[in-house]
Amino acid sequence: DAKTTQPNSMESNEEEPVHLPCNHSTISGTDYIHWYRQLPSQGPEYVIHGLTSNVNNRMASLAIAEDRKSSTLILHRATLRDAAVYYCILKTGTYKYIFGTGTRLKVLA
Amino acid sequence: NAGVTQTPKFQVLKTGQSMTLQCAQDMNHNSMYWYRQDPGMGLRLIYYSASEGTTDKGEVPNGYNVSRLNKREFSLRLESAAPSQTSVYFCASSSNRATVTNEKLFFGSGTQLSVL
Numbered sequence: 001d002a003k004t005t006q007p008n009s010m011e012s013n014e015e016e017p018v019h020l021p022c023n024h025s026t027i028s029g030t031d032y033i034h035w036y037r038q039l040p041s042q043g044p045e046y047v048i049h050g051l052t053s054n055v056n057n058r059m060a061s062l063a064i065a066e067d068r069k070s071s072t073l074i075l076h077r078a079t080l081r082d083a084a085v086y087y088c089i090l091k092t093g094t095y096k097y098i099f100g101t102g103t104r105l106k107v108l109a
Numbered sequence: 110n111a112g113v114t115q116t117p118k119f120q121v122l123k124t125g126q127s128m129t130l131q132c133a134q135d136m137n138h139n140s141m142y143w144y145r146q147d148p149g150m151g152l153r154l155i156y157y158s159a160s161e162g163t164t165d166k167g168e169v170p171n172g173y174n175v176s177r178l179n180k181r182e183f184s185l186r187l188e189s190a191a192p193s194q195t196s197v198y199f200c201a202s203s204s205n206r207a208t209v210t211n212e213k214l215f216f217g218s219g220t221q222l223s224v225l
Binding site for chain 2: 043091099
């Protein structure tokens with residue numbers, strides 16, 4: 001099974017950009033790359049996803065490497081409310097979402 | 110906006126007891142999922158239901174059974190609870206329409222289960 005690898009934790013200063021990396025070297029051509037985040041005591045919530053091209057939405061940007069073996073979630077201006085565990089996930093097929101262990105983001109005031 | 114609702118939020122069981130975790134979604138989604146989350150291990154899929162009337166095993170199905178009662182409801186049953194099943198359980202749903210590529214999961218707020 002394809003899997004994702006993320007750093008265990010990262011820190012960022014408030015109001016600065018954050019780049020959260022993810023490696024997925026065994027990704028297949030049809031696997032989508034999803035990012036979710038989990039705030040304390042809550043279920044994960046969707047952030048962004050993509051297949052091959054870079055993607056932007058109101059929450060974040062997703063940069064996907066040309067060979068698709070890695071991706072980076074970009075939060076343009078971190079706020080204290082962005083402190084969470086960020087999961088890089090491969091969606092393989094219609095129903096299978098493979099979660100990694102996530103990156104705990106700490107935002108410093 | 111209710112979304113995905115899980116009950117109960119907390120539960121303590123003794124080894125060997127049985128219980129059912131309930132999940133309901135009000136978004137008319139086709140697919141529903143049960144995950145467990147253990148410290149340092151991310152989320153692992155227990156069972157999923159692609160559509161009403163179907164269920165399939167995920168990564169860690171042993172010790173669990175599921176029922177897709179109708180399109181809205183998907184329950185997870187522990188027949189004989191074991192300490193290894195102490196975990197946080199999350200239910201999720203997605204529309205999974207074949208013509209749409211931007212499918213995403215919507216999660217409930219979780220059930221904290223302790224088995225003593």
